[in-house]
Amino acid sequence: MVRTAFLVFGCAQANDAGSLMQSHAADLGSFGDFNFRASKLSELKVTTKRMESEYKAMATALINKQVDPATGNPFNAPADMGRSTDSEGPFHYVKEQFNMILLQLNTEKQTNQALIDGAVGKLNTCNSNKDTHYEEAGGVTDKKSASDTARGVHSTCRQTEHTDISARQDSCGRFVANAVCNAHQGNYSFFTKGVATNAYLNNNDGSNWDAAIPAALEQTVREAKECKSELATELVTAAHCDLQQAAFENAFCAYATKLQETENTYEECWYTMKNYYDNVILGVTSLEEEQKLIYQTVQKLNCYVTKMNANFKNLTNAIIMTCEDPPIGTRTGESYVNQANHTLYLTKTAAPAKEPMDMSDLQYGWVGQSTWQQHEYNQWTVGTHHHQIYYGSDHNVTITETMQVCSVIQAWSA
Secondary structure, three states: OOOHHHHHHHHHHHHHHHHHHHHOHHHHOOOOOHHHHHHHHHHHHHHHHHHHHHHHHHHHHHHOOOEOOOOOOEOOOOOOOOOOOOOOHHHHHHHHHHHHHHHHHHHHHHHHHHHHHHHHHHHHHHHHHHHHHHHOOOOHHHHHHHHHHHHHHHHHHHHHHHHHHHHHHHHHHHHHHHOHHHHOOOOHHHHOOOOOOOOOOOOOOOOOHHHHHHHHHHHHHHHHHHHHHHHHHHHHHHHHHHHHHHHHHHHHHHHHHHHHHHHHHHHHHHHHHHHHHHHHHHHHHHHHHHHHHHHHHHHHHHHHHHHHHHOOOOOOHHHHHOOOOOOOOOOOOOOHHHHHHHHOOOOOOOOOOOOOOOOHHHOOOOOOOHHHHHHHHHHHOOOOHHHOEOOOOOOEOOOOOOOOOOHHHHHHHO
């Protein structure tokens, strides 16, 4: 008769394995330390492999009819173990523990899958948060639209100013070209009607300049008034354009700040969560391999117990060999490896791709930097009136230059 202690030992081994899984169920089911979980699985793997050796030894003892030293009789099926109503007899308790281990392995699988899905979800959240920063009220899209609109308003104003400068150049140019005052400086009688002025003009053709001179003077005065009026219009337009320019630069600063903040936040989020995702995949893959090995061992143990229970009195090596995996062909059904692969299979969803952000609006720098000014305002400096000298003076027409500074953005570039 098989010693009661022999089977009890096997039951105890299975019970220890089950207790090991139960006592740490909360930890193994958490999203915590992979090393801790791996350590507990390693302990369980050692336990189940030891059980495999013990049950195989038990089967060998039965096959070889080894003598029980305590009784001097060959090992045989116990008559007083197990539940009297249980068809599986003394092995019922053992198989219950095996089933519990398999249940815990499935819980481990669910934990691993939740970790993967959670890591993917975190990356998706990074992407969706980035989209929110674009689409929300006052977000990147709104601020870009405001900046583009302000740029257009400023550009239109400068075009008007350009037209006003051209008009002023024409009228003031004609006034200055007359040079009447310069030609007759100190000869005030020249401008008095009725005085012979041809002598002053060195004109000996006998023409009557008396009537012509006042008319020329009147024309010059009209052109002077026109020049003054158009200069005033130009200055008013220029001042208005300066306000529009300041508004544009402020709008661009607000847009650039939001765009840069969004990129910084997105980059930090995505790379942090991608690193987390990579660690999760690495961790669960390692755990998955351990779990599958344990699963295969438990299935082999189940097979040993089933064969011994069904063939206790006539157990043979051929019967036990059907529990080995491989060799192929010695047993029917799916291999332990395949069972483990499909039972504990994890869906390792690929990490969501990092979405590109269009940062081209900042390729020339920020408000306050010379590259930005050249890009935005070069059209109003080169080939226009904004750098030319006023007639009759040493002053240049104002060149369009940056008026604001995006100090916050400049700090990022340092």
